[in-house]
Each structure stands twice: as structure tokens, then as C-alpha cells.
Amino acid sequence: MQKNAESKLISILNEKFDVDYNSGIRLEDTLSSLNINSISFIRLVVEIEKEFNIEFQDDIIDVNNFKTLKSLVEFIEEMGG
Template identity: 35%
Template structure:
């Protein structure tokens, strides 16, 4: 499955993302698409879907909460898994 579509689909479970929103720079936590309790479930769903694992440092990085940066991170991890 396409990483971008999967992540956007998870985010839209709660609220539809308006088409005027720049998805690349959207901070999904600040905008309320994922709350502090839902973040763990959100992360686990991504890890399970793509068979990857995020490090504590990656989870703590502010860029993790930006949709475009998260998509790049997941895609990079998938490529890295394919190499190994």
C-alpha cells in the first residue's frame, strides 16, 4: 500500500482533512488529528502495516508530527528493510 494514502487514511479516521490544507507541512498532533492517547495506536498501526519500527529518537523528533516528514521517514525505513 502507498505510504501517503495509508497515513492520510489513518489521520482521517477522526476528521476529514480539508483539501486546502498542505498535507506536507500539516502537524497532525497540533491540529487534533491524533491526540496524545491516540499517538501510540497510530504509531503501532504504521509499524504493523509496513513491518518497520521507529526508534525512541525518531518518535521524540518534532518532525515526526509533520505528515510529509513522517511519510519520508516511513518510505526510507521500507527501502532500508528491502536492502536487508
């Protein structure tokens, strides 16, 4: 069974960014509340591109374009991830 975009993204955050999965990550959480800043967002984008085999366009690689995990999950799903 293939994981959906939400669970894959949470796994990336847990494994690569030390975001504690057991702390109750929710889709409504903001990236800043998970300590994802502009620099770490670039690292997150690289991980997402690898995991989902999608590519972010340069003009949208900005943490301010994705206020919540939900907006990031929706983008991934729209891109076919």
C-alpha cells in the first residue's frame, strides 16, 4: 500500500528535520511552528522533489507560499505526487 502525500511529507519532516511525529503533527500546523524557516524550506523542497518525483518552479520556492502543511500537501498532490 502506497503512502499518501500527507504521510510521506510527515515522514520526511520526522526523519530529515527532527519534527517529532508523536507530538501530533496536524495539517493545520504552520511550517514556522515546525521550525521550518527559509533555509530549511529549501532543504525540504529538495527532499520533496526526490520523494515525489516532482519539480518546484523557481518562482514558488518560498516558505511564505506555503503557510501550512495542508497547503504543501495540496501542492504536492496537484503536481502528481
